[in-house]
Amino acid sequence: MLTQDIRNSLIETTDLSQLKWDLNHLQPVDVGEYIAQLPQQQRAIAFRLLNKAQAIDVFEYLPTEVQEELINSLHDVQVVQLVEAMSPDERAELFDELPAGVIKRLLQELSPEQRQATATILGYPEGTAGRVMTTEYVRLREGLTVGEALSKIRRQDEDKETIYYAYVTDDNRKLGRVVSLRQLLFTFPDVLIRDIASDRVIKVRTETPQEEVAQIMQRYDLIAIPVVDREERLVGIITIDDVMDILQEEATEDIQKLAGVGGDEAALSSPLLTIRNRLPWLLGIMALYIGAASAIAPFQSVIAAVPVLAVIMPIFSNTGGTVGIQALTVTIRGLGVGEVTPRDTLKILRKEIFAGLGTALALSLTMIMLSLIWAHPQERWVAVVAGIVMATNTIVAVTLGTLLPMGLKRLKLDPALVSGPLVTTMLDTIGFLTFLTLISVGLNVFHLPS
Amino acid sequence: MLTQDIRNSLIETTDLSQLKWDLNHLQPVDVGEYIAQLPQQQRAIAFRLLNKAQAIDVFEYLPTEVQEELINSLHDVQVVQLVEAMSPDERAELFDELPAGVIKRLLQELSPEQRQATATILGYPEGTAGRVMTTEYVRLREGLTVGEALSKIRRQDEDKETIYYAYVTDDNRKLGRVVSLRQLLFTFPDVLIRDIASDRVIKVRTETPQEEVAQIMQRYDLIAIPVVDREERLVGIITIDDVMDILQEEATEDIQKLAGVGGDEAALSSPLLTIRNRLPWLLGIMALYIGAASAIAPFQSVIAAVPVLAVIMPIFSNTGGTVGIQALTVTIRGLGVGEVTPRDTLKILRKEIFAGLGTALALSLTMIMLSLIWAHPQERWVAVVAGIVMATNTIVAVTLGTLLPMGLKRLKLDPALVSGPLVTTMLDTIGFLTFLTLISVGLNVFHLPS
Numbered sequence: 001m002l003t004q005d006i007r008n009s010l011i012e013t014t015d016l017s018q019l020k021w022d023l024n025h026l027q028p029v030d031v032g033e034y035i036a037q038l039p040q041q042q043r044a045i046a047f048r049l050l051n052k053a054q055a056i057d058v059f060e061y062l063p064t065e066v067q068e069e070l071i072n073s074l075h076d077v078q079v080v081q082l083v084e085a086m087s088p089d090e091r092a093e094l095f096d097e098l099p100a101g102v103i104k105r106l107l108q109e110l111s112p113e114q115r116q117a118t119a120t121i122l123g124y125p126e127g128t129a130g131r132v133m134t135t136e137y138v139r140l141r142e143g144l145t146v147g148e149a150l151s152k153i154r155r156q157d158e159d160k161e162t163i164y165y166a167y168v169t170d171d172n173r174k175l176g177r178v179v180s181l182r183q184l185l186f187t188f189p190d191v192l193i194r195d196i197a198s199d200r201v202i203k204v205r206t207e208t209p210q211e212e213v214a215q216i217m218q219r220y221d222l223i224a225i226p227v228v229d230r231e232e233r234l235v236g237i238i239t240i241d242d243v244m245d246i247l248q249e250e251a252t253e254d255i256q257k258l259a260g261v262g263g264d265e266a267a268l269s270s271p272l273l274t275i276r277n278r279l280p281w282l283l284g285i286m287a288l289y290i291g292a293a294s295a296i297a298p299f300q301s302v303i304a305a306v307p308v309l310a311v312i313m314p315i316f317s318n319t320g321g322t323v324g325i326q327a328l329t330v331t332i333r334g335l336g337v338g339e340v341t342p343r344d345t346l347k348i349l350r351k352e353i354f355a356g357l358g359t360a361l362a363l364s365l366t367m368i369m370l371s372l373i374w375a376h377p378q379e380r381w382v383a384v385v386a387g388i389v390m391a392t393n394t395i396v397a398v399t400l401g402t403l404l405p406m407g408l409k410r411l412k413l414d415p416a417l418v419s420g421p422l423v424t425t426m427l428d429t430i431g432f433l434t435f436l437t438l439i440s441v442g443l444n445v446f447h448l449p450s
Numbered sequence: 451m452l453t454q455d456i457r458n459s460l461i462e463t464t465d466l467s468q469l470k471w472d473l474n475h476l477q478p479v480d481v482g483e484y485i486a487q488l489p490q491q492q493r494a495i496a497f498r499l500l501n502k503a504q505a506i507d508v509f510e511y512l513p514t515e516v517q518e519e520l521i522n523s524l525h526d527v528q529v530v531q532l533v534e535a536m537s538p539d540e541r542a543e544l545f546d547e548l549p550a551g552v553i554k555r556l557l558q559e560l561s562p563e564q565r566q567a568t569a570t571i572l573g574y575p576e577g578t579a580g581r582v583m584t585t586e587y588v589r590l591r592e593g594l595t596v597g598e599a600l601s602k603i604r605r606q607d608e609d610k611e612t613i614y615y616a617y618v619t620d621d622n623r624k625l626g627r628v629v630s631l632r633q634l635l636f637t638f639p640d641v642l643i644r645d646i647a648s649d650r651v652i653k654v655r656t657e658t659p660q661e662e663v664a665q666i667m668q669r670y671d672l673i674a675i676p677v678v679d680r681e682e683r684l685v686g687i688i689t690i691d692d693v694m695d696i697l698q699e700e701a702t703e704d705i706q707k708l709a710g711v712g713g714d715e716a717a718l719s720s721p722l723l724t725i726r727n728r729l730p731w732l733l734g735i736m737a738l739y740i741g742a743a744s745a746i747a748p749f750q751s752v753i754a755a756v757p758v759l760a761v762i763m764p765i766f767s768n769t770g771g772t773v774g775i776q777a778l779t780v781t782i783r784g785l786g787v788g789e790v791t792p793r794d795t796l797k798i799l800r801k802e803i804f805a806g807l808g809t810a811l812a813l814s815l816t817m818i819m820l821s822l823i824w825a826h827p828q829e830r831w832v833a834v835v836a837g838i839v840m841a842t843n844t845i846v847a848v849t850l851g852t853l854l855p856m857g858l859k860r861l862k863l864d865p866a867l868v869s870g871p872l873v874t875t876m877l878d879t880i881g882f883l884t885f886l887t888l889i890s891v892g893l894n895v896f897h898l899p900s
Contacts, residue, residue, distance in 0.1 A: 025650070027650065027652070027670060029669055029670060029671075150635070153635065154635055154636060163632055163635075164614060164631075181614075181631065181635075182613055185600070185603065185604055185613075185631075186604060200475070200477065202477070217694075218691075218694045218695070218698070219479055220477055220479060221479075221691040223673055223690060240673060240690055240694075241668075241671040243694075244667075244668045244690075244693075244694065244697065245668070247694065247697060247698065247701075248668070248697065248701070248787055251697075251698070251701035251705070252783055252787065254705060255701070255704060255705040255708070255779060255783055256779055256780065256783060258705070258708075258709070258779075259708070259772075259775045259776050259778070259779035259780075259870070260772055260775070260776055261776045261779060261780055265780055266780070266784060266789055267780050267781055267783070267784025267785075267789050267790045267794070267798050268784070268789065268790060268794065268797065268798065268801065269780075269801070270801070271801050271804035271805035271808065272805075274801065274802070274805035275805045275808045275809055278773075278776050278805070278809065279808075279809055279812055281772065281776075282769055282772060282773065282809065282812075282813060283812065283813075283816060285768060285769055285772055286765060286769055286813070286816050286817070286820065289764070289765045289768065289769075289820070290820065290823075292764060292765075293761045293762075293764070293765065293820070293824060296760060296761045296764070297758075297761050297824050299760075300757035300758060300760070300761065301757070303753065303754075303757040303760040304753075304754050304755075304757040305754075307750035307751070307753040307754040307757075308747075308750060309760065310746060310749075310750070310753040310759065310760045310763065311743045311746045311747050311750070312743075313760065313763075313764065314739070314742060314743070314746070314763065314764070314767055314878055314882070315736065315739050315742075315743065317764055317767055317768065318735060318739065318767065318771075318871065318874055318875060318878065319732055319735055319736055319739075321768075321874075322709075322710055322731070322732060322735055322870075322871045323728075323732065325709045325710070325870070325871075326709050326710055326711045326728050326731075328709070329705060329706055329708075329709035329711060330706065330709075330711055330715055330716070330717050330719075331717055333702055333705055333706060333717070334716060334717025334718070335717075337698055337702065339716055339717050339718065340717045340718060344717070344718065347718065348717055348718065351718065351719070351720070351721050351724065352724070354721035355721035355722075355724035355725045355728070358721065358725045358729075359725055359728065359729055359732065362729055362732075362733065363732060363733075363736070366733060366736050367736070370736065370739070370740065370743070373740075374743060374747050420709070420772075420775070420870070421768065421772045424768055424771075425768060428764055428768065432764070
């Protein structure tokens with residue numbers, strides 16, 4: 001909402017010097033969003049109105065494709081300044097998208113330290129701590145005093161991503177202790193760092209998945225976490241702002257995959273991306289339905305004999321499907337926020353089945369009542385069968401909704417791959433087949449009336 | 451995963467002095483979780499093994515019901531110490547759950563400042579910035595120098611929730627500027643605060659909804675945000691750790707409500723809470739189905755005449771429902787992360803309908819092909835009708851999926867109130883009715899073969 005107001009006020013500006021003032025005084029993230037939504041040919045013009053410091057800040061907030069555009073349209077000297085000033089993690093993200101030729105040229109122009117930092121980060125696989133960390137952090141030797149540490153921090157580049165924690169390492173860069181800026185400020189200058197720094201350091205490894213990093217930082221209320229390599233040497237830190245973004249992305253991915261939408265789609269994505277993201281799931285469902293429909297097709301004569309089945313069957317389909325999605329969603333979310341792990345599978349299953357039994361009873365009684373309304377008097381037995389199948393379907397639904405995501409997680413796959421539509425289709429097939437078979441047995445074996 | 455290991459190692463400890471050492475040296479959040487999962491009668495015993503500082507830290511991490519239990523089983527003096535040491539926002543959260551009598555007694559025992567702080571926070575409605583803020587922050591007068599400011603910060607209680615920003619106010623406590631601890635450290639001690647503090651203060655009002663606070667802090671990468679009242683006076687701050695929790699809660703609520711589950715359910719909730727959270731939605735769906743089924747019931751003779759309809763109809767139901775849920779999910783998530791507002795409704799609708807047309811074409815061709823497989827040769831016209839309805843149903847689905855949550859948001863209601871099952875039920879009713887009516891017209895008006 002904020003942005004909208006700013007954007008409108010910027011768009012309404014006809015005064016160029018006013019626009020220039022605004023662009024240089026508003027928050028970089030707002031200016032970045034404003035520039036990104038301009039027509040392509042105006043973006044470089046607007047960007048040139050920024051002074052150097054603001055340009056550097058704004059550049060980091062631009063979408064990668066706009067950064068790429070600007071790199072092609074700005075002078076080389078300016079490009080190198082911008083890219084040199086980016087934090088190493090942001091730079092790695094940009095480099096991921098650039099053509100190899102441009103990367104090579106840019107890397108040559110960077111200072112040796114920045115080149116090294118970028119190469120290090122790019123060496124780790126996407127989605128791991130190594131890839132989202134920054135190599136800008138404060139490192140202290142054990143032997144320093146608090147006063148020396150504070151002067152060292154003051155001498156550091158003011159742009160270090162976070163100076164709120166300093167990490168204490170030995171001669172081999174092995175991470176030993178951590179001390180917060182707060183502790184440094186509250187301690188007399190002649191105290192030794194090793195006497196106040198904590199050895200209870202919460203850290204992650206370069207290969208730790210990013211969502212696990214986010215869970216750990218959230219759990220321990222950290223604003224930065226150190227990243228170490230296999231030899232326990234400090235190689236970087238991950239800061240809270242990146243982690244908030246990771247948490248949001250992971251939540252979006254979970255929520256959208258459950259609905260059969262890719263995680264990278266947003267409300268204002270292009271229609272083409274939208275189709276590409278959703279259609280495969282829809283066609284997949286229809287393909288699966290060949291199974292469900294093939295299960296029903298042989299029963300066409302049963303349906304012709306008892307047409308009330310066509311009234312009752314959608315209720316199975318939707319209610320059973322909803323029960324399955326409820327269990328699935330709670331399980332996937334529990335895994336997503338780190339509340340549970342595959343080790344808790346039996347515990348969750350026990351709870352789901354207990355709750356499922358209560359739910360099954362309530363739903364199957366309702367189903368029987370509803371069926372009685374629609375069925376002819378001689379078809380009352382159909383209502384009882386409907387009630388029974390409703391109950392078994394509920395139990396099958398909670399079981400599938402729990403076991404499928406847990407199984408995937410145990411196989412180290414993304415539990416959200418079991419989307420809602422997949423579960424409902426499976427439940428439809430099982431439910432319809434059970435129901436129609438029982439009705440068919442009732443008609444043909446027990447010669448119940450139709 | 452972390453916790454599980456710690457929990458197991460704690461449980462396996464038979465050595466009491468080892469347990470005591472562990473409980474006093476592990477992270478407070480882990481100890482809190484360990485104590486919370488102990489049998490009720492052991493919780494107070496374990497808690498008494500903690501030294502005072504650790505007890506204070508651990509207490510804040512306990513679930514409210516365990517805090518309440520401990521308040522009833524510990525000595526009054528100890529209780530007052532614990533409650534006095536809590537941060538005002540945590541204390542307000544606890545007081546929300548306590549019986550009025552206990553609150554009154556505890557309030558009397560608190561120091562005047564803490565009593566005032568708690569009363570202030572409890573005065574704001576749940577879910578607003580005022581309710582989640584803390585009143586512990588660093589406030590500076592404009593006239594100070596950097597050196598004076600740093601000594602003032604050093605003199606403050608070390609427990610202030612955050613000292614990473616200091617807020618500059620005038621004589622009426624009106625918030626004017628903000629300065630970061632980082633800036634203070636990088637500036638010479640004799641510089642005036644007013645010369646380095648920024649006047650571009652991003653702040654929220656006490657009545658700002660908590661999810662909006664979270665969106666703003668995430669957008670501007672803040673680790674704390676000041677909260678002001680209607681007169682622009684500084685009354686508190688909100689810190690990043692609380693905001694991370696808010697973001698997670700809001701995401702969980704969105705994801706679970708979409709599936710027809712309340713936001714307060716977790717993977718390991720009790721079966722009873724589970725049933726209470728899910729059954730109302732399920733019964734609601736079945737109640738709504740009285741509508742859908744009543745729409746189908748009169749067509750029983752049509753179904754008896756063309757039983758392949760029973761094979762085709764579930765495909766409508768599931769595919770159309772999935773299309774609706776896809777649009778619904780992306781819209782709700784877009785609102786949830788602040789990407790879009792109701793002002794963007796037309797923009798989203800345009801994109802959804804464009805994408806919907808492409809999707810409709812693909813789905814309706816597939817539907818026709820599938821129907822041709824199951825239909826008898828003389829029923830081929832049924833396949834064409836199925837294809838047409840599939841297409842219209844897709845467009846209706848994306849329209850409902852977009853307009854329903856946007857409409858609720860515009861009415862200042864929770865957009866996630868339109869759960870997935872509600873949309874699928876509406877789509878079923880519309881789709882079945884259209885399909886059966888068209889088939890009925892084909893049979894009776896045009897005398898097409900069955």
